[in-house]
Amino acid sequence: MVPLVSMRGITKLFGPVKVLDQVDFSIYPGEVHILAGENGAGKSTLMNILAGVYADYQGRILMQGREIRPASPLDANRHGIAAIHQELSLIPSMTVYDNLFLGHPMTRAGFIREKAHRRSAESALADAGVAASVGSLVEELPISVQQLIEITKAIRLNANVLIMDEPSSALNVHDVETLFAVVRKLKSENKGIVYITHRLEEIQRLADRITVLRDGRLVGSALASEMPEKRLIHLMVGREMEDHFPRHTPRISTEALRVEELTVHRANRARRPLVDKVSFSAARGEIVGLGGLQGSGASELFLGLFGAMPKRTEGRVSLAGRALRIRSPRDAIASGIALLTNDRKATGLISSMSVTANICAASMMRLAPRGWRRPREEARVASEMGRALHLRAASLEMEVGNLSGGNQQKVAIGKWLSTDPRIMLLDEPTRGIDVGAKHEIYQLMNEWTAKGICILLVTSEMPELLAMSDRIIVMHRGKITAEFPQGEATAERVLEAAMGRTNGGEDDR
Amino acid sequence: MIAEARKPIRGDADAESRAGGLRGLGRAVARALASSAGRACLELLLVLVLGAVFNADGAFFKEGTHRDTLRQASVYGILACGMTLVIITGGIDLSVGSVLAVSSVSFSLLTMHMDWPWWTAIVACLALGSILGSASGALVSSAKLQPFIATLAMMTFARGFAKYITGGQKISTYVTQGDKVVIKELPPIFKVIDSRILGGNLAIVSVIFIVCFILSWTFLARHKWGRELYSIGGNEEAARLSGVPVRLAKFVAYSFSGLMCAVAGICQAAQETQGDPETGAGYELTAIAMVVIGGTSLAGGRGSMGLTLLGILTIGYLQKILSINAVPEAGRLMITGIIIVLAVLTQKRRTR
Numbered sequence: 001m002v003p004l005v006s007m008r009g010i011t012k013l014f015g016p017v018k019v020l021d022q023v024d025f026s027i028y029p030g031e032v033h034i035l036a037g038e039n040g041a042g043k044s045t046l047m048n049i050l051a052g053v054y055a056d057y058q059g060r061i062l063m064q065g066r067e068i069r070p071a072s073p074l075d076a077n078r079h080g081i082a083a084i085h086q087e088l089s090l091i092p093s094m095t096v097y098d099n100l101f102l103g104h105p106m107t108r109a110g111f112i113r114e115k116a117h118r119r120s121a122e123s124a125l126a127d128a129g130v131a132a133s134v135g136s137l138v139e140e141l142p143i144s145v146q147q148l149i150e151i152t153k154a155i156r157l158n159a160n161v162l163i164m165d166e167p168s169s170a171l172n173v174h175d176v177e178t179l180f181a182v183v184r185k186l187k188s189e190n191k192g193i194v195y196i197t198h199r200l201e202e203i204q205r206l207a208d209r210i211t212v213l214r215d216g217r218l219v220g221s222a223l224a225s226e227m228p229e230k231r232l233i234h235l236m237v238g239r240e241m242e243d244h245f246p247r248h249t250p251r252i253s254t255e256a257l258r259v260e261e262l263t264v265h266r267a268n269r270a271r272r273p274l275v276d277k278v279s280f281s282a283a284r285g286e287i288v289g290l291g292g293l294q295g296s297g298a299s300e301l302f303l304g305l306f307g308a309m310p311k312r313t314e315g316r317v318s319l320a321g322r323a324l325r326i327r328s329p330r331d332a333i334a335s336g337i338a339l340l341t342n343d344r345k346a347t348g349l350i351s352s353m354s355v356t357a358n359i360c361a362a363s364m365m366r367l368a369p370r371g372w373r374r375p376r377e378e379a380r381v382a383s384e385m386g387r388a389l390h391l392r393a394a395s396l397e398m399e400v401g402n403l404s405g406g407n408q409q410k411v412a413i414g415k416w417l418s419t420d421p422r423i424m425l426l427d428e429p430t431r432g433i434d435v436g437a438k439h440e441i442y443q444l445m446n447e448w449t450a451k452g453i454c455i456l457l458v459t460s461e462m463p464e465l466l467a468m469s470d471r472i473i474v475m476h477r478g479k480i481t482a483e484f485p486q487g488e489a490t491a492e493r494v495l496e497a498a499m500g501r502t503n504g505g506e507d508d509r
Numbered sequence: 510m511i512a513e514a515r516k517p518i519r520g521d522a523d524a525e526s527r528a529g530g531l532r533g534l535g536r537a538v539a540r541a542l543a544s545s546a547g548r549a550c551l552e553l554l555l556v557l558v559l560g561a562v563f564n565a566d567g568a569f570f571k572e573g574t575h576r577d578t579l580r581q582a583s584v585y586g587i588l589a590c591g592m593t594l595v596i597i598t599g600g601i602d603l604s605v606g607s608v609l610a611v612s613s614v615s616f617s618l619l620t621m622h623m624d625w626p627w628w629t630a631i632v633a634c635l636a637l638g639s640i641l642g643s644a645s646g647a648l649v650s651s652a653k654l655q656p657f658i659a660t661l662a663m664m665t666f667a668r669g670f671a672k673y674i675t676g677g678q679k680i681s682t683y684v685t686q687g688d689k690v691v692i693k694e695l696p697p698i699f700k701v702i703d704s705r706i707l708g709g710n711l712a713i714v715s716v717i718f719i720v721c722f723i724l725s726w727t728f729l730a731r732h733k734w735g736r737e738l739y740s741i742g743g744n745e746e747a748a749r750l751s752g753v754p755v756r757l758a759k760f761v762a763y764s765f766s767g768l769m770c771a772v773a774g775i776c777q778a779a780q781e782t783q784g785d786p787e788t789g790a791g792y793e794l795t796a797i798a799m800v801v802i803g804g805t806s807l808a809g810g811r812g813s814m815g816l817t818l819l820g821i822l823t824i825g826y827l828q829k830i831l832s833i834n835a836v837p838e839a840g841r842l843m844i845t846g847i848i849i850v851l852a853v854l855t856q857k858r859r860t861r
Contacts, residue, residue, distance in 0.1 A: 348750075373733055
């Protein structure tokens with residue numbers, strides 16, 4: 001069979017980091033080609049190259065024997081390639097037909113032919129079997145319909161190759177079925193479909209061909225019939241366990257935290273909640289790892305626990321046996337909870353402020369009890385933290401934005417450590433920092449648990465999760481799908497649960 | 510010079526500047542330009558050089574000129590104090606000129622027409638200004654309106670309010686009682702505020718400005734609240750997740766700005782010996798210009814009262830120099846506009 005498109009030897013660098021290394025990938029007509037891999041494996045990057053988002057790659061893209069280089073999404077569209085993104089690219093405040101013709105309007109002397117748009121949009125929606133009025137605003141429509149409109153938009157551009165990047169992530173069970181029906185229809189029309197997903201169930205039901213990426217490399221590609229689940233998961237994980245994780249034997253004692261039926265809703269409550277009635281407990285001195293792939297809800301669980309979304313959070317939380325009401329981050333800090341967020345630039349640090357100011361930012365209630373700051377006391381706390389964390393900064397008065405990633409992360413950690421927490425919620429504590437700094441952070445985690453601090457750890461790095469956790473809870477689409485004591489968890493089992501397979505073998509919907 | 514400033518600055522720059530001519534000077538300037546404060550000082554220096562060149566037959570070198578500069582900049586300076594705090598949160602307060610007018614007419618009305626004792630009138634005006642500021646603050650912090658829109662609305666409302674309570678008339682010592690017009694005596698508080706101390710060298714309005722400045726500086730640099738304002742302007746979400754009471758801190762910033770407007774309004778009334786509902790129009794722009802020229806970032810998170818002081822002096826001197834040279838208003842406005850652009854361009858380089 002002749003492929004619609006084949007990508008040959010694709011390599012892509014982000015700065016000095018090689019995110020794709022000599023990857024080959026082909027799309028055949030009438031096939032659903034699943035692109036699988038852990039977070040950060042390079043799936044989205046590869047598809048962004050095909051869709052014209054990144055034009056500076058090495059390698060070749062061939063279409064019917066001729067080389068193309070999609071320079072922009074528009075250019076990719078001209079070659080018949082269209083991407084349906086995780087975040088929809090429709091404009092919510094515009095009508096359905098305006099959206100369908102966005103970027104490719106029918107005009108007469110530069111003026112838009114509104115009526116022609118309407119008519120043509122109506123027939124396009126009818127063809128695709130979408131039940132929506134073309135005149136309604138996109139924001140008024142359910143997310144599933146929006147997605148179908150996005151697909152319709154792609155088809156209308158005569159796309160032969162459709163890239164779907166986790167299209168089901170926000171959909172409920174019913175809408176997923178509608179989506180699958182559309183995918184099958186596209187298949188029968190001989191379109192080539194690339195489908196990125198983290199759900200085993202979807203892979204099983206849709207896949208004709210499966211390609212697995214790991215750390216930017218192609219590790220396996222075969223027809224779906226030749227790639228059973230076990231092999232797929234083995235390929236996704238497949239890396240040697242690195243043994244630079246200095247986990248000490250924990251001295252786990254009394255219960256520190258109990259969470260019962262915690263739910264975090266989306267802003268739109270009609271949609272699937274981000275965290276769905278999650279219950280668990282954790283002990284002093286214990287590191288509980290929360291595993292899961294993108295969209296598992298683990299980060300949102302932290303935000304909910306921390307009082308960062310009080311209006312959208314329900315459930316009961318108790319600390320050392322005492323029930324708490326946490327309505328704001330302030331309450332959480334006062335009760336001894338700390339949250340290291342997963343994006344230090346966006347939500348962790350104030351990069352225009354000094355190291356000292358950042359380290360003291362969460363402890364102002366203690367450092368300035370009557371409102372007046374004590375700069376000397378702040379400087380003392382900051383230098384103490386700097387020493388304890390082996391912070392390398394030219395001065396504690398320099399702006400945090402000028403530090404290296406690892407040192408920024410230490411400042412963010414120092415901010416929480418100086419609040420003297422009993423529970424630490426660590427969301428991707430080692431993201432984007434070098435190996436040395438990672439090692440230091442692991443050792444710090446050991447020091448904290450030795451002092452009786454309870455740590456909840458969210459990480460997308462499987463080795464880190466397996467090595468640092470005393471117990472692993474796996475989440476999938478907002479729910480807990482498995483729990484493993486240390487020793488029983490293997491990368492395969494965790495990944496299986498993270499892709500929606502519960503312990504009993506039943507798929508969780 | 511501009512290219513020099515971006516090069517890393519070496520430790521021996523001082524020694525070189527002593528030893529070697531233009532190159533050394535370039536380096537010294539480059540080092541000065543590496544900080545906002547240095548650039549703000551340079552701007553002020555350039556304006557002073559401008560004054561020394563166009564000295565209007567030596568008028569610029571007279572002591573009285575500098576005294577007057579400070580006095581004339583004082584009302585703007587008081588507004589700029591509150592404005593600095595608001596701008597550091599990443600917001601803006603367009604209502605200051607109008608709230609100043611409300612305070613100015615209320616003060617005149619209460620003391621001249623209603624014969625309130627001066628201190629109750631002052632307290633009432635300060636309260637009124639704070640309430641108007643708080644209203645903007647509530648719109649920004651709780652109703653989540655954009656500061657530009659919320660304070661634009663307050664700017665319009667307060668101007669209307671000033672006209673409403675005065676019936677659109679200027680409030681002066683000419684009081685209509687029945688058919689007759691009675692000329693009352695100017696309340697002594699007006700004279701006190703418009704007087705000078707230290708042998709006529711320091712105007713009371715300047716003293717009031719200095720007090721407001723120290724108050725603002727103290728809060729911004731030494732109080733928890735000041736730190737909160739910086740963190741909100743720097744990264745509001747990170748601040749919220751660090752337990753900063755974002756809404757309260759923002760609300761109080763706008764209230765404080767309203768309080769400063771009330772103080773400025775009282776000074777304005779005393780200087781004009783009347784309450785004019787049209788007074789203070791356009792003052793918000795001068796106050797914003799003073800803050801921004803100092804180097805406080807309109808994006809929030811960066812700046813200080815010290816920088817604002819340099820900005821106040823820069824604009825104050827510029828206006829004085831133009832006025833002693835008898836530049837007509839048309840020219841004055843155009844030159845001020847150009848200088849503001851140049852000054853902000855100098856400050857902009859750091860964030861590139």
